[in-house]
Amino acid sequence: DAKTTQPTSMDCAEGRAANLPCNHSTISGNEYVYWYRQIHSQGPQYIIHGLKNNETNEMASLIITEDRKSSTLILPHATLRDTAVYYCIVRSLRGGGADGLTFGKGTHLIIQP
Amino acid sequence: GAVVSQHPSRVICKSGTSVKIECRSLDFQATTMFWYRQFPKQSLMLMATSNEGSKATYEQGVEKDKFLINHASLTLSTLTVTSAHPEDSSFYICSARDLAHSYNEQFFGPGTRLTVL
Numbered sequence: 001d002a003k004t005t006q007p008t009s010m011d012c013a014e015g016r017a018a019n020l021p022c023n024h025s026t027i028s029g030n031e032y033v034y035w036y037r038q039i040h041s042q043g044p045q046y047i048i049h050g051l052k053n054n055e056t057n058e059m060a061s062l063i064i065t066e067d068r069k070s071s072t073l074i075l076p077h078a079t080l081r082d083t084a085v086y087y088c089i090v091r092s093l094r095g096g097g098a099d100g101l102t103f104g105k106g107t108h109l110i111i112q113p
Numbered sequence: 114g115a116v117v118s119q120h121p122s123r124v125i126c127k128s129g130t131s132v133k134i135e136c137r138s139l140d141f142q143a144t145t146m147f148w149y150r151q152f153p154k155q156s157l158m159l160m161a162t163s164n165e166g167s168k169a170t171y172e173q174g175v176e177k178d179k180f181l182i183n184h185a186s187l188t189l190s191t192l193t194v195t196s197a198h199p200e201d202s203s204f205y206i207c208s209a210r211d212l213a214h215s216y217n218e219q220f221f222g223p224g225t226r227l228t229v230l
Contacts (some may be wrong), residue, residue, distance in 0.1 A: 034218065043117075043206045043221035044157065087156075100147040100159035100172075101208075101219060 004088045009108040018075040020107050022088030025069040031092045033064060035073045037084040038106070044087065047073065078111045085109070115211050116140055119222035126197055127230055133193045134225045136207030142187035143209035147219065148180075151204040163190045197229040 005023040012018040024033065034049040048055055048062045050071070055062045061074040075082055087106040091099070116139040126132050136146055144165050149157040161182055162170045169182035179201075181193040190209075194201055204226050208219040 036221075038157075041204070041224070041226070043119075043208070043224045046218045046220065049218060100149070100162055101157075102159065103149075103156040105156055 004090055004104050006086070006088055006104065006107045008105065009110065011110050011112055012075075012078050014080060014111050014113050015077055018078040018082065018109060018111070020073040020075075020086050020088075020109060021070065022073070023070045024088070024090045027068050027090050028092070031090045033062065033068075033071050034089045034091060034101075035060070035062065035086060036089065036101075036103075037082075037086045037109075039081075039084040044103075047086075078109075080111050080113060083109060083111045115220040117207065117209050117220050117222040119205075119207055119225050121225060122223065123226040123228070125228045125230065128198050129196055131193055131195045132197055132227060133191055134205055134207075134227075136190045136192070136209070136222050138188045138209040138211070138220075141209070141211045141213060143190075143211065144187060145210045146184060146190040147208045147210075148182065148190075148192050149206045149208070151206060151224075157206060160192075194227065197227070199229045202227055202229045 032049050032051050035047040036044040038044045048060050050062045050064050064071045085106040085108050087103050118137045120135045146163040148160045150160050151157045159172050160175045163182045163184040165184045165187050171177045184190040204224050206224040208221040210219050
């Protein structure tokens with residue numbers, strides 16, 4: 001699976017959009033971009049994933065650049081409860097996605113009141 | 114849907130004892146479950162892949178005789194830390210793969226904090 005690079009930490013004001021970048025310049029054509037987050041002392045939570053098109057769900061939006069070398073997770077109206085470590089993971093679904101996930105260091109997003 | 118539970122949520126034990134951690138998929142069947150470990154201020158590290166009805170696959174550097182995994186049913190996997198020592202103190206997290214979801218995203222349990230005295 002391709003390696004990802006994320007900023008170590010970011011601050012965002014409550015109520016504003018939080019934009020979390022992720023670089024994955026070595027991504028291959030069959031690899032998806034997944035985002036998870038981990039609130040302190042809890043298990044990770046799936047947020048969203050995409051291949052090449054932008055995606056939106058009830059939690060967030062995922063914008064993937066045309067060359068697929070980077071992506072941005074957008075939390076449209078951040079709340080204090082969105083304070084967490086956000087992990088960008090690139091993975092292939094060969095074998096039906098039967099592999100475990102490789103977590104990097106992630107971005108510690110702190111929402112400021 | 115896609116809820117995963119773990120029991121216990123935290124456990125404190127004496128060095129040399131064994132501890133069993135349960136991971137259950139509550140509303141779906143999981144042919145594959147995964148076990149991760151997270152040390153303080155570090156990221157999650159995959160320990161092993163647990164397949165129902167077959168032997169677990171361990172990641173490099175994880176001792177299979179120390180971390181016994183059993184996946185006897187489609188909704189339950191257990192991790193037993195045998196002869197635990199203080200260096201085994203960590204946050205243990207399981208995840209389960211729900212085949213009903215289109216891209217097989219994994220759903221995580223709340224974690225078990227193990228402290229070995």
